[in-house]
Amino acid sequence: MLRGIISERSTELPSIVIGKLLKMAVEDKSVISLGPGEPDFTTPKGIITAARRALSEGYTHYSPPQGRLELRKAIAEKLKKDNKIDASPDDIIVTTGSTEGILLSLMTMVDPGEGVMITDPGFLAYRPTVEILNGMPLSVRLREEHGWQIDVDELERSIAPEKTNAIIINTPTNPTGTVYTRSALEDLADFAIEHDIMIISDEAYEKLTYDGSRHISIGSLNGMGDRVLTMQSASKTYAMAGFRIGWMHGPEKLVKAMTKLHLFSTLSAPTVSQVAVTAALKGSQKATEEMRKEYDRRRRMMVKRLNRMGLHCVEPKGAFYAFPKISHLTKKSSFKFAEWLLREGKVAVVPGTEFGKYGEGYIRLSYATAYDKIATAMDRMGKALKKL
Numbered sequence: 001m002l003r004g005i006i007s008e009r010s011t012e013l014p015s016i017v018i019g020k021l022l023k024m025a026v027e028d029k030s031v032i033s034l035g036p037g038e039p040d041f042t043t044p045k046g047i048i049t050a051a052r053r054a055l056s057e058g059y060t061h062y063s064p065p066q067g068r069l070e071l072r073k074a075i076a077e078k079l080k081k082d083n084k085i086d087a088s089p090d091d092i093i094v095t096t097g098s099t100e101g102i103l104l105s106l107m108t109m110v111d112p113g114e115g116v117m118i119t120d121p122g123f124l125a126y127r128p129t130v131e132i133l134n135g136m137p138l139s140v141r142l143r144e145e146h147g148w149q150i151d152v153d154e155l156e157r158s159i160a161p162e163k164t165n166a167i168i169i170n171t172p173t174n175p176t177g178t179v180y181t182r183s184a185l186e187d188l189a190d191f192a193i194e195h196d197i198m199i200i201s202d203e204a205y206e207k208l209t210y211d212g213s214r215h216i217s218i219g220s221l222n223g224m225g226d227r228v229l230t231m232q233s234a235s236k237t238y239a240m241a242g243f244r245i246g247w248m249h250g251p252e253k254l255v256k257a258m259t260k261l262h263l264f265s266t267l268s269a270p271t272v273s274q275v276a277v278t279a280a281l282k283g284s285q286k287a288t289e290e291m292r293k294e295y296d297r298r299r300r301m302m303v304k305r306l307n308r309m310g311l312h313c314v315e316p317k318g319a320f321y322a323f324p325k326i327s328h329l330t331k332k333s334s335f336k337f338a339e340w341l342l343r344e345g346k347v348a349v350v351p352g353t354e355f356g357k358y359g360e361g362y363i364r365l366s367y368a369t370a371y372d373k374i375a376t377a378m379d380r381m382g383k384a385l386k387k388l
C-alpha cells in the first residue's frame with residue numbers, strides 16, 4: 001500500500017456522523033428516517049418534460065463556464081422580481097448545486113490562514129470547506145434564547161481582527177428553521193461594512209417560509225450590492241436536488257474570478273439541468289407553492305407533537321427542519337440520544353453536534369417526509385421518551 005498517499009487535507013477532514021446513523025437507518029427497514037436534507041417530492045412534471053425534451057433536442061454538450069445565457073437571464077429576472085436585487089446576467093454564475101458555489105466562493109476569497117465566520121449551529125458543509133482551503137473557521141454562536149437569530153454581540157466576539165474576509169449566513173436556516181428578521185440582517189450589514197468583510201448569503205430555502213414569515217435577501221438592502229454574494233439553488237425550490245443546479249450573484253469581479261476556477265472544478269454545470277431549470281424559472285410556480293403548503297401542514301403537526309412530548313423548540317418559520325432541545329430531558333449527548341432513539345424508537349434523527357459544537361443538547365428532525373410517516377415517528381418517539 002502506498003503510504004502517505006492520502007493528503008492531510010483529506011485525512012484531517014472530520015467524518016460526518018450523519019452518514020453512519022443514516023446508513024443504520026437505511027439498513028433497518030422498520031426505521032422511519034427524519035434525517036433527510038432534501039425534498040421527498042419528485043420534480044414537478046412540467047420540469048421533467050422540459051428535461052426530456054432538452055435531451056432529445058441534443059442538449060448533451062458542455063455549456064459556457066459561467067452558465068447558459070438564457071438561464072442567467074431568467075435568474076436575473078427572478079432576482080429582481082422575487083429578491084429585489086438589481087441583477088444583470090453578467091453578474092451571475094451557474095454552479096453544480098450551491099455546494100459547488102460554497103467551494104468556489106471561498107476558493108476565490110480565502111487565502112490560507114484567513115478567517116471565515118460561520119454560524120454555529122449551521123449547515124454542515126461550511127466548516128469543512130473552509131478547512132479544505134486551509135482557512136480559519138470562526139464560529140459565531142447562535143442561541144436558542146435569541147430565537148436562533150444572528151446577533152451582533154456574537155459577531156463582535158468571533159471576528160479575528162485583520163484576518164477575517166467573509167461571513168457565510170443562511171436564511172431560512174438549516175438546521176434551526178429560523179428566518180432572519182430584517183433588523184438582524186440590517187445589523188449584520190452594518191457589521192460587514194464596519195469590518196470590511198464580504199457576506200455569502202446561502203438562500204437555498206428561500207421559498208420555504210411559513211406563518212407569514214418572509215425571506216429577505218441581504219443583498220437587497222441599501223448599499224449592499226458590492227458586499228454580498230447571493231447563493232440560491234433549484235434543489236429545494238423545485239425538488240431538483242439531483243439535477244445539481246445552483247447560482248451565485250455578486251460583484252462582477254468576483255463572479256469572473258469564480259468562473260476562472262469553475263473551469264477547473266466542473267467546467268460547466270450540467271447542460272440538460274440548466275435547460276430544465278430555465279423552464280422551471282420561467283414556468284408556473286404553482287408546484288413550489290403546493291409543496292410549501294404540504295411542508296407547512298407537516299411542520300405544524302410535528303411542532304405540536306414535539307411540544308406535547310416535552311421536546312420544546314423555537315417554532316421553525318422556514319426550511320423543513322425542527323431543532324428541539326433534549327438536554328433538559330437526558331444527560332446523553334445529542335449523538336448518544338440519536339443512537340438511542342434509533343435503537344429504542346426506530347426513528348432516525350440528526351444529532352445537533354453535526355451542525356457545530358453549539359448544537360450539543362439539540363437534535364434535528366426533517367419534515368421532508370410523508371405526513372403519515374412523521375405522525376408514526378412522533379408516536380414512536382413519545383413512547384420511547386417515557387423509557388428515558
Ligand SMILES: Cc1ncc(COP(=O)(O)O)c(C=O)c1O
Pocket residue numbers: 037038096097098099100123170173174202204232233234235241244245246
Ligand atoms: C443550507 C444549505 N445550503 C446548501 C445546500 C446544498 O444545496 P445544493 O443541492 O444546491 O448543493 C443545502 C443542502 O441541504 C443546505 O441545507
